[in-house]
């Protein structure tokens with residue numbers, strides 16, 4: 001296993017240079033070589049998308065959400081981007097590959113989608129802008145699928161995807177300190193939970 005920087009990714013359909021722009025402000029490399037686990041492991045881990053659909057969803061996420069956000073607020077810092085199985089297994093906690101859309105349309109060895117929601121997700125923040133403000137602007141101006149809010153000074157999680165559910169979930173610490181999900185309306189109001197179930 002080499003530790004040199006990778007230049008290309010080879011999907012089921014074509015080979016793409018990682019430095020190709022995937023939107024107005026980011027390259028594919030920004031999404032692939034991203035986050036705390038990547039920084040720790042670097043090129044030791046093969047975190048390259050294998051499905052062209054994943055690649056297209058990264059472009060869609062830029063086009064629909066990140067590009068408009070950067071034009072409005074200034075450059076965003078991506079804290080967690082594409083995460084295939086090889087990277088995800090090095091992240092011990094707080095990620096849910098089967099739900100969180102960071103794996104795009106990648107499949108397991110047996111050919112099953114890692115996340116049946118598909119699409120693509122990114123966690124990010126913008127210097128000097130509260131995540132609450134970003135969340136409310138994204139809700140009003142973009143075609144997102146899901147958004148998770150963890151606090152004003154924590155990165156937000158935003159996805160695009162075929163379900164286009166436009167759902168917003170606040171993940172805030174309950175009395176025990178564990179994060180408790182609360183589903184909000186697009187304007188950030190609490191939606192009464194009907195038959196709320198535990199996962």
Ligand SMILES: [Zn+2]
Nearest residue numbers: 121122123157
């Ligand atoms: Zn996320």
